[in-house]
Amino acid sequence: MTESLRRSRDVPALVARAREGDPRAVARLVSLVENGDPSLPELAAALAPHTGQAQIIGLTGSPGVGKSTITNELVRAYRAEGRRVGVLAVDPSSPFTGGAILGDRVRMQDHATDPGVYIRSMSSRGHLGGLAAATPQAVRVLEGAGCEVVLVETVGVGQAEVEVASLADTTLVLLAPGMGDAIQAVKAGILEVADVFVVNKADRDGVDATYHDIQGMIGLGERGPGDWRPQVVRSVAVRGEGIDGVVAAIAKHRAWLEEHGELQPRRERRAAVEVEEIALGTLRVRIGYLREGTELQALAAQVAQGALDPYAAAAALLKSLDRSGPLDQPVPLDGG
Amino acid sequence: MTESLRRSRDVPALVARAREGDPRAVARLVSLVENGDPSLPELAAALAPHTGQAQIIGLTGSPGVGKSTITNELVRAYRAEGRRVGVLAVDPSSPFTGGAILGDRVRMQDHATDPGVYIRSMSSRGHLGGLAAATPQAVRVLEGAGCEVVLVETVGVGQAEVEVASLADTTLVLLAPGMGDAIQAVKAGILEVADVFVVNKADRDGVDATYHDIQGMIGLGERGPGDWRPQVVRSVAVRGEGIDGVVAAIAKHRAWLEEHGELQPRRERRAAVEVEEIALGTLRVRIGYLREGTELQALAAQVAQGALDPYAAAAALLKSLDRSGPLDQPVPLDGG
Numbered sequence: 307m308t309e310s311l312r313r314s315r316d317v318p319a320l321v322a323r324a325r326e327g328d329p330r331a332v333a334r335l336v337s338l339v340e341n342g343d344p345s346l347p348e349l350a351a352a353l354a355p356h357t358g359q360a361q362i363i364g365l366t367g368s369p370g371v372g373k374s375t376i377t378n379e380l381v382r383a384y385r386a387e388g389r390r391v392g393v394l395a396v397d398p399s400s401p402f403t404g405g406a407i408l409g410d411r412v413r414m415q416d417h418a419t420d421p422g423v424y425i426r427s428m429s430s431r432g433h434l435g436g437l438a439a440a441t442p443q444a445v446r447v448l449e450g451a452g453c454e455v456v457l458v459e460t461v462g463v464g465q466a467e468v469e470v471a472s473l474a475d476t477t478l479v480l481l482a483p484g485m486g487d488a489i490q491a492v493k494a495g496i497l498e499v500a501d502v503f504v505v506n507k508a509d510r511d512g513v514d515a516t517y518h519d520i521q522g523m524i525g526l527g528e529r530g531p532g533d534w535r536p537q538v539v540r541s542v543a544v545r546g547e548g549i550d551g552v553v554a555a556i557a558k559h560r561a562w563l564e565e566h567g568e569l570q571p572r573r574e575r576r577a578a579v580e581v582e583e584i585a586l587g588t589l590r591v592r593i594g595y596l597r598e599g600t601e602l603q604a605l606a607a608q609v610a611q612g613a614l615d616p617y618a619a620a621a622a623l624l625k626s627l628d629r630s631g632p633l634d635q636p637v638p639l640d641g642g
Numbered sequence: 643m644t645e646s647l648r649r650s651r652d653v654p655a656l657v658a659r660a661r662e663g664d665p666r667a668v669a670r671l672v673s674l675v676e677n678g679d680p681s682l683p684e685l686a687a688a689l690a691p692h693t694g695q696a697q698i699i700g701l702t703g704s705p706g707v708g709k710s711t712i713t714n715e716l717v718r719a720y721r722a723e724g725r726r727v728g729v730l731a732v733d734p735s736s737p738f739t740g741g742a743i744l745g746d747r748v749r750m751q752d753h754a755t756d757p758g759v760y761i762r763s764m765s766s767r768g769h770l771g772g773l774a775a776a777t778p779q780a781v782r783v784l785e786g787a788g789c790e791v792v793l794v795e796t797v798g799v800g801q802a803e804v805e806v807a808s809l810a811d812t813t814l815v816l817l818a819p820g821m822g823d824a825i826q827a828v829k830a831g832i833l834e835v836a837d838v839f840v841v842n843k844a845d846r847d848g849v850d851a852t853y854h855d856i857q858g859m860i861g862l863g864e865r866g867p868g869d870w871r872p873q874v875v876r877s878v879a880v881r882g883e884g885i886d887g888v889v890a891a892i893a894k895h896r897a898w899l900e901e902h903g904e905l906q907p908r909r910e911r912r913a914a915v916e917v918e919e920i921a922l923g924t925l926r927v928r929i930g931y932l933r934e935g936t937e938l939q940a941l942a943a944q945v946a947q948g949a950l951d952p953y954a955a956a957a958a959l960l961k962s963l964d965r966s967g968p969l970d971q972p973v974p975l976d977g978g
Contacts, residue, residue: 578941582929615686619920628969
């Protein structure tokens with residue numbers, strides 16, 4: 307029974323079970339997303355009516371800042387409010403480190419027996435549009451399963467992590483004293499996407515310096531009089547200290563989004579990126595079919611010899627793409 | 643004169659000057675590539691007849707392993723053989739750190755007055771197909787300027803760096819004792835692309851452990867009896883020690899590629915990736931035009947509300963792309 311579920315692609319049945327709260331069905335659906343399963347369009351259609359309501363919170367920060375501890379505490383806080391919570395731990399950097407993230411989840415076993423909490427890790431392996439497209443699908447699965455709050459956690463402060471974290475309604479960036487994270491954050495463009503900075507491990511030396519560094523950088527950012535100014539809060543998550551401040555900052559940002567009519571535009575911009583990435587992923591697959599044929603290979607051979615330039619070759623490839631049939635339909639088997 | 647050159651987009655004139663050995667024309671052409679200038683197709687066409695012959699060597703490794711020192715020594719070695727050398731320092735991680743790489747180049751001033759050496763750094767800012775497409779164009783500029791050897795150097799051992807370094811005929815991965823690089827290299831998939839490992843700073847403690855680690859990992863790699871087994875060499879680049887071994891390992895790999903008829907297929911695979919990335923970049927721009935119109939925005943609004951799923955929205959977007967005119971032609975101004 308469990309084994310058949312683990313391999314099932316019966317999307318309507320899986321969605322029905324996920325909606326009834328079966329965690330194995332939720333797990334299976336996230337796996338389908340992760341692997342870029344061909345059933346994804348069907349899954350997306352089945353989930354759509356149940357989505358668009360959950361509060362999505364993104365968290366990012368370097369390894370060691372206490373991300374999973376804070377996530378754990380946030381889960382506790384939202385559960386105390388009676389809200390159903392999903393956690394999606396995403397690793398954009400490498401398919402090989404998925405295990406490490408999952409290992410971190412051990413601490414989350416606080417919530418392992420709570421039926422109001424789903425915790426899933428995800429890497430990007432097979433999805434057409436990469437994590438930028440896969441993450442929102444996985445969030446939809448959790449939303450479809452009844453989660454009212456979804457925490458999307460990424461490791462690191464690189465651009466891929468920022469991209470994932472910024473798929474949220476509210477994006478938290480975690481820092482710790484003495485890790486040089488403030489500089490890293492600026493480099494990676496985090497200042498542009500962070501809504502709340504959490505200086506964790508605030509019992510350590512250097513906390514004031516980190517706090518002032520980040521306040522200084524926020525001060526340097528360009529923003530108009532009506533714009534949101536990123537909040538900076540302190541916490542010592544291992545002792546549960548400051549979590550109420552984190553929750554309050556998230557709520558304040560959420561209220562600001564609603565008051566300023568920003569929530570819906572933000573979600574629409576996010577949906578636009580998602581749709582665009584899926585469309586490009588589809589085109590990538592279709593070009594892959596042309597690659598299977600001799601078309602691209604013949605062009606590449608000419609380019610390698612200097613007989614043709616790569617832009618002219620790309621134009622020729624696009625011409626074959628044009629001839630390969632309607633772009634929104636599956637590619638014909640003869641490769642066009 | 644210099645100022646007008648710095649802003650020139652007169653591609654035929656710039657290519658003619660670059661071929662005569664004017665370093666400012668070379669610099670300007672690399673800038674055009676870096677910025678994704680609209681003149682790139684014209685530039686590529688002008689360069690094509692002069693390309694396909696240079697030996698391309700990729701170098702990657704974490705900051706601090708001595709990459710620029712080794713590059714410097716390799717330039718010296720190839721100049722001693724009378725070959726013209728180009729160095730392209732690429733930063734895939736962030737547009738903000740381009741300056742840091744350029745700073746490293748100060749050490750390269752050994753070669754600053756040598757007319758047989760071109761040194762350029764590059765970030766990825768504007769290029770359509772990202773660095774995977776931009777780097778080969780910049781290499782072509784250096785080749786068009788008469789370089790017989792082009793060293794492509796990237797910082798770091800992440801996947802983006804590996805991607806860039808693997809655009810070479812021969813890919814070198816630099817390690818240093820005690821930096822945990824061997825593990826990083828495996829994570830980032832470097833074992834699959836490295837042709838030569840250089841254990842630099844070989845006068846330090848832990849060099850034997852690093853050497854054996856990497857040999858062990860090479861031993862675990864799957865390869866057939868006719869396949870290349872990555873070489874591992876040691877160097878102390880700051881003292882010029884072991885560079886002859888590095889040069890010999892590169893030459894050995896090059897000879898192996900030629901003997902096994904692997905050089906041309908490798909270059910063709912590389913050209914195929916390049917052409918594909920340019921084509922996808924063009925499609926991305928075209929979808930961007932659709933985004934400017936109301937099409938994508940209207941679809942995104944429905945997705946955000948759960949009224950439409952993102953795959954159905956992507957299919958609708960692809961249908962408009964189809965209607966927007968021939969894909970190999972510039973998009974019509976009305977956005978289709």
